[in-house]
Amino acid sequence: MKQIENKVTPRILSGFMELLPADQISFNKYLSIIRDTYEEFGFIPQETPLIEAAEILMSKSGGDTEKQIYEFMKGDERLALRFDLTVPLARYVAQYYPQLVFPYRRYQIGKVYRGERAQKGRFREFYQCDIDIIGDGELSLVNDAEIPSVIYRLFRKLDIGDFVIKINNRKILSGFIEAMGLEKEDEALRIIDKLEKIGNEEVIRELVNLGLKEEDAAKLIELISISGSNEEILIKLQEIDINVEKFGEGVRELIEVVKMAYKFGVPEESLQIDLSIARGLGYYTGTVYETKMKNEEISGSVCSGGRYDNLAENFTDRKLPGVGISIGLTRLFSQLKSAGLIKEESVSVSRVAVVPMEGARMDFSLNAARLLREAGIKTEIYTEDTKLKKKLSYVNKLGIPYLVLVGEDEERQGKVSLKKMQTGEQWLMTVEEVISMIINK
Amino acid sequence: MKQIENKVTPRILSGFMELLPADQISFNKYLSIIRDTYEEFGFIPQETPLIEAAEILMSKSGGDTEKQIYEFMKGDERLALRFDLTVPLARYVAQYYPQLVFPYRRYQIGKVYRGERAQKGRFREFYQCDIDIIGDGELSLVNDAEIPSVIYRLFRKLDIGDFVIKINNRKILSGFIEAMGLEKEDEALRIIDKLEKIGNEEVIRELVNLGLKEEDAAKLIELISISGSNEEILIKLQEIDINVEKFGEGVRELIEVVKMAYKFGVPEESLQIDLSIARGLGYYTGTVYETKMKNEEISGSVCSGGRYDNLAENFTDRKLPGVGISIGLTRLFSQLKSAGLIKEESVSVSRVAVVPMEGARMDFSLNAARLLREAGIKTEIYTEDTKLKKKLSYVNKLGIPYLVLVGEDEERQGKVSLKKMQTGEQWLMTVEEVISMIINK
Numbered sequence: 001m002k003q004i005e006n007k008v009t010p011r012i013l014s015g016f017m018e019l020l021p022a023d024q025i026s027f028n029k030y031l032s033i034i035r036d037t038y039e040e041f042g043f044i045p046q047e048t049p050l051i052e053a054a055e056i057l058m059s060k061s062g063g064d065t066e067k068q069i070y071e072f073m074k075g076d077e078r079l080a081l082r083f084d085l086t087v088p089l090a091r092y093v094a095q096y097y098p099q100l101v102f103p104y105r106r107y108q109i110g111k112v113y114r115g116e117r118a119q120k121g122r123f124r125e126f127y128q129c130d131i132d133i134i135g136d137g138e139l140s141l142v143n144d145a146e147i148p149s150v151i152y153r154l155f156r157k158l159d160i161g162d163f164v165i166k167i168n169n170r171k172i173l174s175g176f177i178e179a180m181g182l183e184k185e186d187e188a189l190r191i192i193d194k195l196e197k198i199g200n201e202e203v204i205r206e207l208v209n210l211g212l213k214e215e216d217a218a219k220l221i222e223l224i225s226i227s228g229s230n231e232e233i234l235i236k237l238q239e240i241d242i243n244v245e246k247f248g249e250g251v252r253e254l255i256e257v258v259k260m261a262y263k264f265g266v267p268e269e270s271l272q273i274d275l276s277i278a279r280g281l282g283y284y285t286g287t288v289y290e291t292k293m294k295n296e297e298i299s300g301s302v303c304s305g306g307r308y309d310n311l312a313e314n315f316t317d318r319k320l321p322g323v324g325i326s327i328g329l330t331r332l333f334s335q336l337k338s339a340g341l342i343k344e345e346s347v348s349v350s351r352v353a354v355v356p357m358e359g360a361r362m363d364f365s366l367n368a369a370r371l372l373r374e375a376g377i378k379t380e381i382y383t384e385d386t387k388l389k390k391k392l393s394y395v396n397k398l399g400i401p402y403l404v405l406v407g408e409d410e411e412r413q414g415k416v417s418l419k420k421m422q423t424g425e426q427w428l429m430t431v432e433e434v435i436s437m438i439i440n441k
Numbered sequence: 442m443k444q445i446e447n448k449v450t451p452r453i454l455s456g457f458m459e460l461l462p463a464d465q466i467s468f469n470k471y472l473s474i475i476r477d478t479y480e481e482f483g484f485i486p487q488e489t490p491l492i493e494a495a496e497i498l499m500s501k502s503g504g505d506t507e508k509q510i511y512e513f514m515k516g517d518e519r520l521a522l523r524f525d526l527t528v529p530l531a532r533y534v535a536q537y538y539p540q541l542v543f544p545y546r547r548y549q550i551g552k553v554y555r556g557e558r559a560q561k562g563r564f565r566e567f568y569q570c571d572i573d574i575i576g577d578g579e580l581s582l583v584n585d586a587e588i589p590s591v592i593y594r595l596f597r598k599l600d601i602g603d604f605v606i607k608i609n610n611r612k613i614l615s616g617f618i619e620a621m622g623l624e625k626e627d628e629a630l631r632i633i634d635k636l637e638k639i640g641n642e643e644v645i646r647e648l649v650n651l652g653l654k655e656e657d658a659a660k661l662i663e664l665i666s667i668s669g670s671n672e673e674i675l676i677k678l679q680e681i682d683i684n685v686e687k688f689g690e691g692v693r694e695l696i697e698v699v700k701m702a703y704k705f706g707v708p709e710e711s712l713q714i715d716l717s718i719a720r721g722l723g724y725y726t727g728t729v730y731e732t733k734m735k736n737e738e739i740s741g742s743v744c745s746g747g748r749y750d751n752l753a754e755n756f757t758d759r760k761l762p763g764v765g766i767s768i769g770l771t772r773l774f775s776q777l778k779s780a781g782l783i784k785e786e787s788v789s790v791s792r793v794a795v796v797p798m799e800g801a802r803m804d805f806s807l808n809a810a811r812l813l814r815e816a817g818i819k820t821e822i823y824t825e826d827t828k829l830k831k832k833l834s835y836v837n838k839l840g841i842p843y844l845v846l847v848g849e850d851e852e853r854q855g856k857v858s859l860k861k862m863q864t865g866e867q868w869l870m871t872v873e874e875v876i877s878m879i880i881n882k
Contacts, residue, residue: 007757008496008500008755009756010535010536010753010756010757011532011536012489012490012493012536013492013494013518013520016490018489018490018533020537020541021487024485024486024488025485039790039819040814040819041819041820041821042789042790042819042821043790044465044788044789045462045465045466045469046462046465047460048453048459049453049458050552051511051554052453053454055449056449056452059449070513070520071513072513074511075556079454079511091451091452092451095452100462101788101835101839103824106462111491115515125491133824140824140826142803142822142824142825143824153814260803263804263807264807265808314448315448315450315451317448348483349483349484349486350483363704366705366706367706370705370706373481373482378480378482378483379481379482379483380482380483381483381587383544383574383581383587384544384576384581394542397542398542
């Protein structure tokens, strides 16, 4: 059946992340902290297919997305791989609307696909870890204030360094732009979103190209550069005399959300109003968030999102406003790794390796392993019939903290030898004693 | 930017499974039991990309797989979606051989893709939950005996009904076929694998077509029909006079593995030798397993696998023997659901809903929720400013077991009203009392 003589060179595609055991164990710890934290706040798990009809996934797309999407035919269906978790969420909520309870609070953690040109820090396959709260017709601003409290708790638990949650309200920017008579608000916001990357001058040039007067562009830069404590920024904002309703609404919302977020337990120093936060995506309509690590080796926003008025408008006439955030875990992990911030985990998940010595019957070892597992201790058995040295080298290389040795002597006494690998200490004890020692450690 | 006036009908593709919240919560419970059990036995997590170069994934394929694979071009690369987790495992082990510790015990839980014609019980996207143990050069038979003990512990924990692990050794069948002078062993085994589906007569006809004498085909049927207790079957097997080394080796291995599996804690009534188990896939070379639920509404094998001599022969010259199993969780869940065997979980993961009453300040509610979470209790806050009735209906529909009501009265006393939804009992108590009541429940 198989006649291949030439071997295929084992490799993965560029732009894909694949990890060795120790890193995979670390990665999974982050995944599980994220999942646990989302559930702690009552977010319900959701899972949607990776493949959907292209028509569904592209229903909301602008130009850039279409170029990036993985698309293919199967039979006579045009299929595509999801490129985010938001479009599938919109489709899901519209599809199952009658069976869902609103506000619908869901999380989805899963891989998404973008056929980008491979470059450093860009992945073609990456994890997104999203939460969203979707209202039926309306959704209180309290939700906008809860989101930073989830981010705060989560990043504290991830324990990857100091961070700050930046917050803004898009209505402030778009109201300001409206007041200047420019209609292309979304495009202007996309230019502002590039501020950090391209700098003030280039932003002004692009805004002027878009149709803004040079002095108005300069005023806009002045607005988004307002700095100080949150209180100072809010006072300055209230002093600005702009006669466009949207602007005032944005200021009022921002004040309410920030004050409420404090009540949700977010400390003032972790929540920072930044009027330059615009978010590139067109669908945000109010509060927007970005999260920055203070460590400069972790660039960009590690957790972003915002409020949108109308999640599923391409699928339904119902008004379904929402607010949510997304973490791009693959990129974050890759940056942490490059910065040397990933704590080296053991290469194994086992806490104990049971190693039968030459001449020992397996029964006793197998029984010991079973008792350890039943006590909730992850335990593996070294199964190969090799020299003791090789057995010990296996346990060492995997970094398994405890070794349980079973030889003829031990069997005779109904005991095992427990060795703590880190210190080299060794005891002869019953399996019950081993269990209580490891559990109380 | 968006001018679409006509809505796109929200839908998913046929052959894909998507769940509503209660079912998704159940599904995730199974996933987490599987993951926890695999780790309990010291299997290390592995994760490979869903997309690989088509050349890699198809390196071992026979004919059927190629028709099923999702394949597409991106730029000038021919890509494909993985159709199982075994080929990626083989590629991974060959690629990272120098960095891995052997025996390499890994698990991978992830989705795989097969573009099959949609039909009942066939999914195009489904979860596989695999474990494999890979040796470097050789791998002791003890591993073949450990596998049934993992299956046994796992299916007990899944708690979905009685099951039996069927076990056989392919060398017995292929040795028998070799003794009859037929060289197309793999094809013969694939025919035998269909026995349950097509019946004795059709199997005999196909074997004869393949070149077997009719009386030899009948003898083969006689062999695979041997029944009785494991001990009886093993005695009968040892009495068969076949002068082919492979046959005897198969019998000896089967005896050793079954006896050792008992020592691993698998009870005799849960492990059943069944000489008709052949497994369709060509790469199995020794022990093979299938797991059947006693409930007849769950058809087919719910957990299958076996021993293979040479995992990665298409990628490397190294001999890497292994043994492993796979659970097709999507199909299993779908069958359990049809049979009414999925326990209805609550629609929410929250244990407590904190509901602020009209006129109450949010502070007190938010603080209560935070304390509950810090005590490890999943807690959500009802955020919308609606009538009390609507708030209670939300908690009811989601099946959240505890309601914490906070009104002006409660605030004044520094207490909350706790309501146990199932019984309607209600208490006025401090948040600390609520926590200890729920935790000690």
